[in-house]
């Protein structure tokens with residue numbers, strides 16, 4: 001069966017929300033150094049929870065590309081393999097008044113970095129298990145990734161989502177949606193097909209995983225623990241008007 005190829009130029013491109021820091025940093029740059037410091041502290045506090053999320057899967061499945069699309073809104077056909085572990089961040093408004101900061105750890109898929117990447121499993125609350133829809137082997141390895149993480153973090157658990165990536169290359173697809181959905185069902189996790197190139201479902205995948213973690217947290221199944229960085233509590237954001245800002249600054253900044 002031939003699959004139709006997706007043309008990115010004709011598919012809807014959801015607008016990329018500006019990164020949390022963009023507007024504030026521009027303002028901060030016009031301020032004196034001590035005020036810049038205070039402003040940075042204030043920006044860091046603009047989230048209620050922080051979730052650490054890790055991306056896992058074979059080399060070249062597109063983990064770094066997914067993250068660059070999600071955090072910076074960019075994509076490139078040329079990408080260097082990740083060396084060890086990389087770090088990205090973005091916030092999501094999960095419900096009115098609740099902002100969640102995502103600390104996103106991008107791991108190298110290459111075997112030679114495995115001893116480095118495994119040390120990041122334990123402090124993650126969520127994981128994206130990524131395979132390339134055009135590369136059957138990467139799909140076959142998903143169970144191994146899942147097993148490896150599970151063994152490393154026992155007795156604790158992680159919330160996963162299965163990602164079939166490069167959905168724009170439909171004509172070269174080697175894994176059907178049914179097969180992937182069946183694997184996801186066996187693992188008891190969600191399945192989403194994404195394309196960093198076409199910006200398809202990228203936002204949705206991260207949002208679904210974040211919501212699942214948040215719901216488990218609300219039910220008390222996940223909570224902050226001493227010595228574990230998977231979930232952290234932050235401060236409640238507060239909108240300050242100029243006069244209040246001045247008073248707040250005098251109160252809270254000894255810099």
Ligand SMILES: Nc1nc2c(ncn2[C@@H]2O[C@H](COP(=O)(O)OP(=O)(O)OP(=O)(O)O)[C@@H](O)[C@H]2O)c(=O)[nH]1
Pocket residue numbers: 057058059060061062063064065066076077078079080081082083107108109110165166167168169194195196197198
């Ligand atoms: N067609 C298509 N190509 C993609 C997509 N995402 C990534 N690629 C390409 O796939 C290749 C590998 O992407 P990376 O993001 O570096 O893969 P990775 O999983 O981070 O690889 P490692 O860092 O080695 O583990 C690059 O040439 C990307 O341009 C996509 O959505 N569609």
Ligand SMILES: [Mg+2]
Pocket residue numbers: 063064065080081082106107108109
């Ligand atoms: Mg990479």
